[in-house]
Amino acid sequence: MADNKDMVKIDALEKYFGEDKDRVHVLKGVSLHIPEGSLYTFLGPSGCGKTTTLRCVAGLERPDGGRISIDGQAVFASGERVYVPTNKRPIGMVFQSYAIWPHMTVAENVAYPLTIQRRPKDEIRRRVGEVLKIVGLDGLEDRPAPKLSGGQQQRVAFARALVNEPKVMLLDEPLSNLDAKLRVAMRSEIKSLQRRTNITTIFVTHDQAEALAISDQIAVMHGGKLIEVGSPHQLYSRPTRRFTATFLGLTNLIDGKVLDLGNNGNLGKIETKKGVLNFVPAPSLKKDQRAVISIRPENIPVYKEKPKGVDNILEGTVNEAVFMGDAYHCKIAVGEDLLAVHIHPFFNVNPGDKLFLHLDPQSCNGLPADDTEGVDESMLGD
């Protein structure tokens, strides 16, 4: 990552499904640059185009426009009529169903990419042994594929994708077929595997927790468009788009109108139904624009008495307090609205309590309000 070279470049990718009347525009000019050696995640709800983008990189779907290059080589370019078929691209792929060939043993499955290149037998055996060791399946070489558990099938799929030393690994929701416990375990294994091999990896998922845990970079997608790219920390704590704020984790949204954008280190000011609040404006915000403030439930300290000399204080009544072990998950009524607030368990709260909420200004992200395309508001504060 040091030289910051981009391994995969996707530019203005267009894709339609269906014909004539049933034509659906599934990718609307998606552009992404994926740095070498990174674990890069396409995240979004189902139907957002993340898997289609991945399949375009693999060459399993043929885009209708745009350009894709891998390691500087164009594999698809609509203008220049370039289209490198899947089997000529330097990739390895793990499918959602794993796609382990049931008529072959573990070793045969893994060896396949090398066998079809007619590599020497010794080399194949050595290499298969190596990758099986990497994925922790050494000793299972001769097991018939259908006799594997879900987790083992997935490891075989990884080994098969790795064996050819691809430049890019493509992972299409590889964890969605596993049970919850195994999913968490495999998640950290994928991450450490990627660290060890340092192969540029694209990971597709609809699970935001998975994306946060595993990625170097996340590309949030929605409705066939790229919404925002950033590190997990950036996207979670300083989103610039409303969809990102609501799709990643829980958040509270408060409507308002921008009074002042602030400058060099000074906070902005926004007028809301709950009074004027200090906030951090997203770069695209303008003065007098309608905006929302997004603030996470864990960034709202509460007090029994009103703290002195602090801005952004709201008064509320506890409506509901659910003890979750690590915190109370509360709904606190402020005016007509309910805010979700997570309170440390030391702080004993009960429904009916009057509390003062401190909306930490550094955690109040001001985002454009009209940026609501397809956002399901029912997900908020739940």
Add this chain to the structure above:
Amino acid sequence: MRRFNSQTLILIGATLFVLYLAGVPLIMLLYGSIRSAPIGEPGATYTIQNFVKAYFDREFYVLFLNSLYFGIGTCVLTFLIGTFLAWVSERTNTPFKKLFVVMALIPFIIPGILATISWILLLSPKIGLINLAVKEILGLEASPFNIYTMWGMIWAESIHLYPLVFLLMSAAFRNMDTSLEEAALVAGSSTFTTFSRVTLPLMRPAMFSVLLVIFIRGIEAFEVPALIGVPAKISVFTTKIFLAIHQFPSDFGLAGAYAVTLLVISTTGVLIYGRITRREERYATVTGKGYRPRVIDLGSWKYLTCAISFFIFFLAVILPVFILLWSSFIPYYGVPSRELIAKMTIGNYVYILNYPLAMTAFKNSFYLSVGSATLVMLLTSVIAWITVKTKLPGRALLDNMTFIPIAMPGIVLGVSLIWVYLTLPIPIYGTIWVLLLAYITKFMPYGIRAASASMIQINKELEEASLTAGGTWLQTFTKVILPLLMPGFTAGWIYISIIALRELSTSILLYSYNSTVLSIMAFDLWEGGQYTYVCALGVLMVLLLVAMAFTARKLGAKIGIAE
């Protein structure tokens, strides 16, 4: 307590009925084949004479080889045609491929006896339309084709049977998880390597089981061997059994011995088939979301595949239907000519509709077809409920019992039922009831397949909800399960009513004057040389089939949930 009773009664009743239908004919056939005379006749003893007579006949080996050639030939030809069409419609970008699906299924609706007759009218060396046309065009002296040969038989059978291969192979192409192929492409193999190293090995069990099914169908076929094989002096097992009973006096023992032999061959086939499909299930892997099947871009080759598909359709549907229609409107048989076109008439139809037996045959066929389809589907729905939804001991056996008749060629079932109702004191021999029982027995396996497949998809909780809401088992079955089962029920019903209406090989041994059915009438008219009347009858039969299938679809959609 009452709930317990109605449930138990229905379950026990259905089970016993299945055991009776499937088990008794089998036992009686084996028993009859080792008796020296039909049961009830004085002086009958146990004997192996029937088998000795059958196996030490030099003709037996000719028979065996003929059946084998016919079965294998049909197998290979139908497989090539059916798989080609399935591949074209499932996996390529050939234009009009959706149309081919419909076209490939049309031959289903043409009864086998009519298809056979139409090919005789097309390829007979004397009167065959194609022969005459080719002779005229190329100025040949002799006819280029002769239907009265082994090749002719194989052709006539295959061009009628290929829709089965088409359906099975389409399903195989469709059910394959395409990510298995995509994984091979990603791993760096070319389209051809992917096909030979992944697609083909994965399809192999399916292909082998399709070949077996067709082989079994081939050796138990009756129409083509009877109409073409008999005049051509090419005997196979089915026609030999038919002739043993139709000669005077009937040799039931010999027919029994041949029937047992044929049964052993087809049972072996069915057992191997069972083993393969079980292995196939083990091959089934977890599949994720279903992506559209991978479609291969054929480039300009797609026009060739399109042309070939249309040509197959022309041979399988247009030509036979044309010759049937043409022959049904002319006063005496002849090739199309200006002279004959001028003489076209509806006289054949008038004759058929006034033919004394015709109304009886229409009524019998209609009742038998609707009755057997309905009863089979009701019976197998109950059986499927037992085998799918309960943990009753012996349910696997019950499932197998319901399947037994699939191994029984129609002619063998006919022989068995003769034995049963000549022996048992149930006075239905020679009535329409024995045909009804025969049809129910014969079509049970198709019914259970349709019923189980849909039953598996019905969540147990749906019926538990009805029980907890206070419904009895019978109410639950009729108000919850049957409506949910409707799409599968209708599909099974349509299929059974169609094959029941064209059934010939079992009926021909069991009918009497009053229980004549349409296919028998067609057979008799043909044997009597009344070609034009047969064709008029055939056209009416096809119209009736189309009307029935159409009505059933409408009704099924209204009663149950739309498909």
